[in-house]
Amino acid sequence: MIVDGTLGGGGHSEALLAAGADVLAVDRDPSALAAARARVSGFGSRFRAVQGDFGDLASLVDAPVDGVLLDLGVSSPQLDDPARGFSFQADGPFDMRMGDEGPTAADLVETTPVDALERVIRDYGEERFAGRIARALKEAKPKTTLEAVEAVKRAVPRKAWPEKVHVATRTFQALRMAVNHELDSLDRALAALPQVLKVGGVAAVLSFHSLEDRAVKRAFRGLEGRCTCPPGLPVCACGAEATFRSLTRKAVTASEVEVARNPRARSAHLRAVERVR
Numbered sequence: 001m002i003v004d005g006t007l008g009g010g011g012h013s014e015a016l017l018a019a020g021a022d023v024l025a026v027d028r029d030p031s032a033l034a035a036a037r038a039r040v041s042g043f044g045s046r047f048r049a050v051q052g053d054f055g056d057l058a059s060l061v062d063a064p065v066d067g068v069l070l071d072l073g074v075s076s077p078q079l080d081d082p083a084r085g086f087s088f089q090a091d092g093p094f095d096m097r098m099g100d101e102g103p104t105a106a107d108l109v110e111t112t113p114v115d116a117l118e119r120v121i122r123d124y125g126e127e128r129f130a131g132r133i134a135r136a137l138k139e140a141k142p143k144t145t146l147e148a149v150e151a152v153k154r155a156v157p158r159k160a161w162p163e164k165v166h167v168a169t170r171t172f173q174a175l176r177m178a179v180n181h182e183l184d185s186l187d188r189a190l191a192a193l194p195q196v197l198k199v200g201g202v203a204a205v206l207s208f209h210s211l212e213d214r215a216v217k218r219a220f221r222g223l224e225g226r227c228t229c230p231p232g233l234p235v236c237a238c239g240a241e242a243t244f245r246s247l248t249r250k251a252v253t254a255s256e257v258e259v260a261r262n263p264r265a266r267s268a269h270l271r272a273v274e275r276v277r
């Protein structure tokens with residue numbers, strides 16, 4: 001049994017099913033579940049899909065599994081549908097929720113104090129104009145994506161607009177990560193791996209943001225049980241024992257050919273670990 005924690009359009013689940021695995025799929029998004037269920041209906045009871053947060057991995061599986069796959073972030077259907085509020089290109093409600101619960105991006109902007117909003121935009125978006133953008137958003141109280149885009153444009157000096165990406169890219173990414181508590185879910189799922197993986201089981205995570213990749217790298221290092229004794233101790237006293245081994249010495253990235261075919265693979269980083277005891 002493999003857990004596909006980010007079902008999305010069902011591409012990975014379908015490939016896993018076609019390779020012979022049984023799949024338990026999870027997604028926060030009810031429309032992703034409906035579309036993917038239709039796509040893989042031919043595999044019958046070998047496929048099961050539930051609406052949920054992969055951060056709750058430990059409670060989603062009832063027995064240890066052979067694999068966990070996470071393909072982080074939003075899906076193309078979510079990004080491309082203006083009604084979901086992820087797009088800075090097309091107008092829609094300023095929503096950004098992957099699921100159907102909790103505060104929207106508009107609610108987040110309205111209820112978060114300006115200093116905290118600035119931190120969200122700076123830390124998750126690595127945006128140098130975070131302070132100005134946070135103040136502009138608080139003033140504008142955007143209800144639609146294009147109202148939010150206009151606020152960002154007003155806040156960033158024209159000559160500082162990036163050449164290759166839209167000026168609102170970093171802000172939208174940051175707000176999306178905050179609305180969906182993305183790093184928190186990732187940390188909880190990574191922490192659950194020793195509990196949910198069988199010996200010989202593999203966890204693979206595809207991330208698209210440096211903060212996500214850093215969290216995965218750090219968690220996998222911890223799972224590998226590297227010695228955490230202070231330097232200089234003559235013998236290891238922490239008793240670290242390898243329960244996992246890394247399958248990817250460095251993060252695997254997409255080739256030029258793959259990026260040409262699928263530009264969204266540009267920033268993908270894949271890391272994997274195997275449980276060895």
Ligand SMILES: C[S@@+](CC[C@H](N)C(=O)[O-])C[C@H]1O[C@@H](n2cnc3c(N)ncnc32)[C@H](O)[C@@H]1O
Pocket residue numbers: 005006007008009010011012013026027028029032052053054055071072073074075076098099185186
């Ligand atoms: C990049 S897409 C996955 C695409 C998928 N691998 C495919 O083959 O089509 C990410 C999906 O994961 C879902 N997702 C993101 N974070 C989640 C979380 N914490 N819990 C459950 N689903 C999540 C999103 O709703 C989205 O549908």
